[in-house]
Amino acid sequence: MEILVCVKQVPDNEGAISINDEGTWLTGGAFRMNRFDEFALEEAVRLSEEIPGTGIEAVSVGPGRVVSTLRKAMERGAAAGTHILVEEERYMSPFETASLIASYAKTGHYDLIIAGVMAEDDMHCQVGQMIAAILGIRCATSVIHRGTIREETSVYIEREIEEGQRLRMEVALPAVLTVQSGINRPRYPSLSNILRAKDQKIRTIDASDLWKGAGRDHLISMRRPEVSAKGVFLEGGKDEKARALISILHERALI
Amino acid sequence: MEEKIVVIAELSRGRFTRATHEVISFARELGSVGARPEIIIPGKNVRGLAEEIARTSGIDVIGIEAEALDLYSAEPFKSAILDVLKDMNPAYVCLPHSAMGFDLAPGLAVDLGTACITAVEEIREDEKGIYFSRSMWGGKIRAELVPMTQRAVLTVLPGAWTASVEESGIAGSVRVVKADFASGTSEITLMEAPGERESELPGADVIVSAGRGIGKEENLGMIRKLAGIFSRGAVGASRSVCDLGWLGYKHQIGFTGRTVSPGLYIACGISGAIQHISGMKGSQMVIAINTDPHAPIFNIADYCIVEDLTEFIPALLELVETAR
Ligand SMILES: Cc1cc2nc3c(=O)[nH]c(=O)nc-3n(C[C@H](O)[C@H](O)[C@H](O)COP(=O)(O)OP(=O)(O)OC[C@H]3O[C@@H](n4cnc5c(N)ncnc54)[C@H](O)[C@@H]3O)c2cc1C
Ligand SMILES: Nc1ncnc2c1ncn2[C@@H]1O[C@H](COP(=O)(O)O)[C@@H](O)[C@H]1O
Numbered sequence: 001m002e003i004l005v006c007v008k009q010v011p012d013n014e015g016a017i018s019i020n021d022e023g024t025w026l027t028g029g030a031f032r033m034n035r036f037d038e039f040a041l042e043e044a045v046r047l048s049e050e051i052p053g054t055g056i057e058a059v060s061v062g063p064g065r066v067v068s069t070l071r072k073a074m075e076r077g078a079a080a081g082t083h084i085l086v087e088e089e090r091y092m093s094p095f096e097t098a099s100l101i102a103s104y105a106k107t108g109h110y111d112l113i114i115a116g117v118m119a120e121d122d123m124h125c126q127v128g129q130m131i132a133a134i135l136g137i138r139c140a141t142s143v144i145h146r147g148t149i150r151e152e153t154s155v156y157i158e159r160e161i162e163e164g165q166r167l168r169m170e171v172a173l174p175a176v177l178t179v180q181s182g183i184n185r186p187r188y189p190s191l192s193n194i195l196r197a198k199d200q201k202i203r204t205i206d207a208s209d210l211w212k213g214a215g216r217d218h219l220i221s222m223r224r225p226e227v228s229a230k231g232v233f234l235e236g237g238k239d240e241k242a243r244a245l246i247s248i249l250h251e252r253a254l255i
Numbered sequence: 256m257e258e259k260i261v262v263i264a265e266l267s268r269g270r271f272t273r274a275t276h277e278v279i280s281f282a283r284e285l286g287s288v289g290a291r292p293e294i295i296i297p298g299k300n301v302r303g304l305a306e307e308i309a310r311t312s313g314i315d316v317i318g319i320e321a322e323a324l325d326l327y328s329a330e331p332f333k334s335a336i337l338d339v340l341k342d343m344n345p346a347y348v349c350l351p352h353s354a355m356g357f358d359l360a361p362g363l364a365v366d367l368g369t370a371c372i373t374a375v376e377e378i379r380e381d382e383k384g385i386y387f388s389r390s391m392w393g394g395k396i397r398a399e400l401v402p403m404t405q406r407a408v409l410t411v412l413p414g415a416w417t418a419s420v421e422e423s424g425i426a427g428s429v430r431v432v433k434a435d436f437a438s439g440t441s442e443i444t445l446m447e448a449p450g451e452r453e454s455e456l457p458g459a460d461v462i463v464s465a466g467r468g469i470g471k472e473e474n475l476g477m478i479r480k481l482a483g484i485f486s487r488g489a490v491g492a493s494r495s496v497c498d499l500g501w502l503g504y505k506h507q508i509g510f511t512g513r514t515v516s517p518g519l520y521i522a523c524g525i526s527g528a529i530q531h532i533s534g535m536k537g538s539q540m541v542i543a544i545n546t547d548p549h550a551p552i553f554n555i556a557d558y559c560i561v562e563d564l565t566e567f568i569p570a571l572l573e574l575v576e577t578a579r
Pocket of ligand 2: 006007008009034036037040059060061062094097114115116117118119120122123124125126127128
């Protein structure tokens, strides 16, 4: 079986972030792998353990910096890495990202494409579904449990929906699955995998060689949301804040 | 011809979801610029629901009935909806940003050749067009987007609009069509998420919740102690903490966890992602402890404490101890 895993590099949300002067994208900061994609990779690795001979390839769209995330994907068990290079640091329409990945996927024979349910930075929840629609194959999102694959023709999955419920179904392959966090417990890469990943080549393809269309939505501006007026920031050192908090709790008869 | 805005209704246990009513409010606001809302209800038996919503809202309704539309799955829903849409050519197709909505919307947009903008929270209009705002980066950023296509598919963030209560004098029209599916649509069944449903969260007056910012599992000790100083205190968690295995999923609060509304909610090391906030914003009072002064949780907190919780909570506990 051949699996393509979509991994996105996102800004680390614990770092300080700033918006560029034009207000159209972010600047600076540290980057890491989108957490939902760590679950996607782990799921691919588990499948390769269940089905011998399974190949795992990771693909990422973005500027040169995303290569470090592809390397991490290889440490976690991907045997190959493909970088679809988009030079500029800018907002990408999910249709653009999906079209690039779908165009690339057409060049291989993937039984399964696994993505995260959402990218933590843009939070679209769209790319996997769009890849499937462009390729004309099935898709299931928010996959929280996966069962065995039957003769490489279909896979049993459970989708997480609202109110603590799930929808269970059999999805015909080839298909795209977008995985929800908690589907598995991603393992740390083993030392041997880290060493192996060091020497592996990452292939770079220029985005314009894959697809020449345009995105379907445009980002006009970015801003920090207004902090609501009702919040009071407690002042002073930690002990002063703790004292202030205790008197608030006393006033409200909470303790 | 007047432009149309289509709302795709979502059903759960034979009723409209709350999010559906919110999308209707959204469509009315969007429609105030000249287009007319219309509701499509895919489902197994929808005539009664179609008549009810047409009567209360005054909006024209199209029901699509088929056995395969009983529970949601992308294939039959997409093909049934596209079939009806092809004669309508609406300016906007609007869905809730729910497990159904975000599963369906991007594929619909690809097939319709339109833009797709998800989790819309705000609309702005000027002479050049209509703009849609949505959160990015866990709510730290608000971005404004515009479709580059004439038409667009939109999903609406639950909670961003108030469920429509407008009663209309004149009922909308109702049309129910039967969808025809070639055999082969797969079997879908509904199940409860396994285990851990029993929880002390609903009965708690005070909930102290742990986020990824607690850093390590051992720090749950101080969270439990903090919950313990209140007479009816319980421990909650963000999804991240449950995914890490530090607490069971019965503690999870949010969109895909529990919805709680205690007298006091203390968020410890929780960034305040929309999916978390949607589960606790009904709390009477919110205290947030976070090292990042820009953490979105502070946008909804009554008392904001910018501190490292691993230092602040022990200091707080010590003061409580000495006061006793
Ligand atoms: C479909 C879907 C459904 C979801 N449903 C839910 C849900 O029901 N519930 C839910 O919670 N999430 C849900 N999520 C996930 C959600 O988007 C966030 O990823 C999650 O809530 C983040 O958890 P967190 O705040 O604990 O972690 P993070 O976002 O990583 O935040 C950690 C915070 O801790 C702070 N911090 C770090 N160190 C310290 C310290 N020493 N002291 C104080 N503060 C510190 C940081 O500044 C940061 O703000 C869902 C996501 C999707 C896509
Ligand atoms: N630039 C990218 N490169 C590779 N995969 C991506 C990229 N953007 C999104 N994805 C995949 O699509 C998923 C959903 O992203 P989004 O639709 O942006 O929320 C992510 O979890 C990734 O698996």
